[in-house]
């Protein structure tokens with residue numbers, strides 16, 4: 001049955017074509033900001049280059065193993081003579097220790113290489129010592145099922161009476177280092193900004209700093225990447241990256257006015273009562 005080897009070969013060719021096409025498709029991996037650039041943050045570029053290196057290594061291994069696989073299934077296909085007897089006798093052998101050592105050491109070496117190679121990127125995204133020394137933009141609390149975002153009010157300080165609250169609505173300014181504090185009120189959530197390649201679990205009882213930047217203004221997605229209950233899908237927020245500080249401040253002022261107005265109407269009893 002030589003046909004099988006042809007089928008396996010075609011499947012492998014299809015996979016490789018998909019690999020090769022992927023980087024040229026605008027939404028090839030996670031949402032992107034048009035083409036080019038695929039990615040709009042410092043960490044995003046580092047993460048994507050790590051991703052490409054791993055894709056390259058696994059791609060080479062895939063192509064190599066598929067070639068051997070297709071060749072073997074073609075070369076050693078079951079063949080019979082006119083009377084239906086096999087042309088070849090199967091042979092048993094015990095395996096090769098040398099080969100096993102080789103194919104254990106090579107993947108181990110590749111894993112060690114990747115582990116060491118990504119350390120710098122990991123440190124710059126996750127080590128608290130790498131956090132930018134800037135005042136926090138906001139405190140973001142995940143809860144079933146929304147992101148509650150608390151910005152400092154006019155006094156510029158978080159956790160004071162004049163803070164601004166929004167739901168699922170994150171704003172910041174492009175080309176600025178952004179620092180937020182991440183919390184959870186109930187269960188595990190995961191703060192995920194796909195366009196910036198930022199993902200961090202929100203853990204009940206912990207306040208976790210998260211930092212990022214963006215070199216492009218626009219509107220993108222903020223999602224929860226941890227199945228956190230029946231309404232998990234509702235934890236989809238909007239990220240607005242403003243062109244400049246003034247534009248951002250205008251938005252903050254508008255929201256603050258809105259917030260104060262609604263608080264006033266709540267505090268004032270309706271007429272005639």
Ligand SMILES: [Cu+2]
Pocket residue numbers: 142188189190224225226227228232235
């Ligand atoms: Cu969630």
